[in-house]
Amino acid sequence: MPFELRLLEQAVALDAHRSFTRAAAALNQSQPTLSHAIRLLEDRTGAPLFHRGRRGVEPTDLGRVFLERARDILARVQDLDRETRLAHGLQSGSLSIGLGPYAAEVLLPVAAPRFVAAHPTVRVSIEMGTAEALLRGLRGRQFSFFVADTSVLSEEDDLDMSLRLAPIGGYVVGRKGHPLALAADRGVAAAFAYPFAMVSWLPPRVLQPILNAQELRRREGHPIFPVFPAVTCPSVDLAKRIAAESDVLVFTSLGLVQEELQAGRLTPLMAVPWLKTEWAVVRLRNHPLTPLAGAFVQELQRRHAEVLETEAGLAEQWGSGVAPPAPTAVRKGTGRRAGASVKRIREGRAST
Structure with a gap:
């Protein structure tokens, strides 16, 4: 029961477009040619692979199994073709x-x-x-x-x-002179009284401590900014520009704002122990x-x-004045002294 690759490609295209007309156009061939190919496949399998459904042409139960195998075969052929071309120098790559x-x-x-x-x-x-x-x-x-x-x-x-x-560790960063820098409470929960600019979706391991800190602040009767994030940006560059000109805060590594730190436009406000990369x-x-x-x-x-080396150097340079937060509790009273050492910051991370 031979199956030419061309027939597999035609079946996969029909499943993707759910229409003989659209699939034929995508394959740059006529609809009768595609219809003939599907009939040939069904003759060889001895059973229908597609039927007319509510959303157009849909695979049968056998068709779904057949298409899964077909996609895997086509992908492996593509891998083999690419690797063979590279090995023999038939293309630049x-x-x-x-x-x-x-x-x-x-x-x-x-x-x-x-x-x-x-x-x-x-x-x-x-x-x-x-x-x-x-x-x-x-x-x-x-x-x-x-x-x-x-x-x-x-x-x-x-x-x-x-x-x-x-x-790579993360920090809450804001403009120089941000009100949070002068607050007695420098825990991470206090940061949620201000708007945040974010670049992308956050994984659950990062989002959950954020939700915990917001809920803790709410229970203790402190105001929180009504939406999180307040601004969703296409790039870190735009997020830090917004932060430099407003009370918006940003979660970021120190290296991504190194230029702004040196220029005095931004400053790290606190280290966030659970905000670290897992790449x-x-x-x-x-x-x-x-x-x-x-x-x-x-x-x-x-x-x-x-980057790791740069981050370590920036932590040494900017570590003083950065207060480690507690992601599940709001610290009351005065914050840590501005002269806290990098060692104490790291100890704060480890104890959180």
Whole structure:
């Protein structure tokens, strides 16, 4: 019962578009040609693969099983074709990768130019998104790998996440002279009296302590800003610009606001123990990285090591005056002294 790849591609296209007309147009062929191909497939399987449903053409139960196998076969053929071309030097090469928004902001501005300089004939395609969106792209073979927060992917058993990047700590940052800097209460709950600008969706491991701190502040009768986040931004650059000109606060690493710290436009207000990265290089299990993908990963690792060193230096420089918060309790009374050492900040993180 032979199945040509062309027939599998036609069946997958029909399932994707749920219309013979649209699928034929996407395949750049006539509708009768597509109809003939589907009939040929059904003749070979001995049973219908599609039927007319409420939403157009829908797969039968057998059709769904058949299409799942067909997609896997086509993806493997694409992988084999790409790797063969690269191995024999038949093309300069192309690489598609995905990154979460913060990983992209932190790593790509340096890692990507280095890779391009070392591989000038390689075409690189980069997409940003949440871990869930990037996972869909990875499974659809749109990416060789992606880098993002992996806390929401722990139950996915088809992934390899063994290559993890050491965590980068986070801070609440605001404009110089922000009212929170002068407040007696410098716990994280106090920050929610002010609006926040955010770049992307937050994973549950970060969102839950935020909700806990907001609820604690509410129970104790303190005002909180009515919405979180108050501003959703497409980039960290826009978020920190808004913060520099208003009472808006931003969750960020120190490295992402290094220029603003040096210029006196922003200042770290508190370290947040639970706000740290959990990034990993994510690929499909049993799908090793191609040489090009491996080379890009090496550049990301190299840049990440540099970022860790920079963050440590900035913590030493700006650590004094940063009060460690308690994510589940509001500290009353006076805040920590402005001369608190980096050691005390780290102790505050460990005890939270």
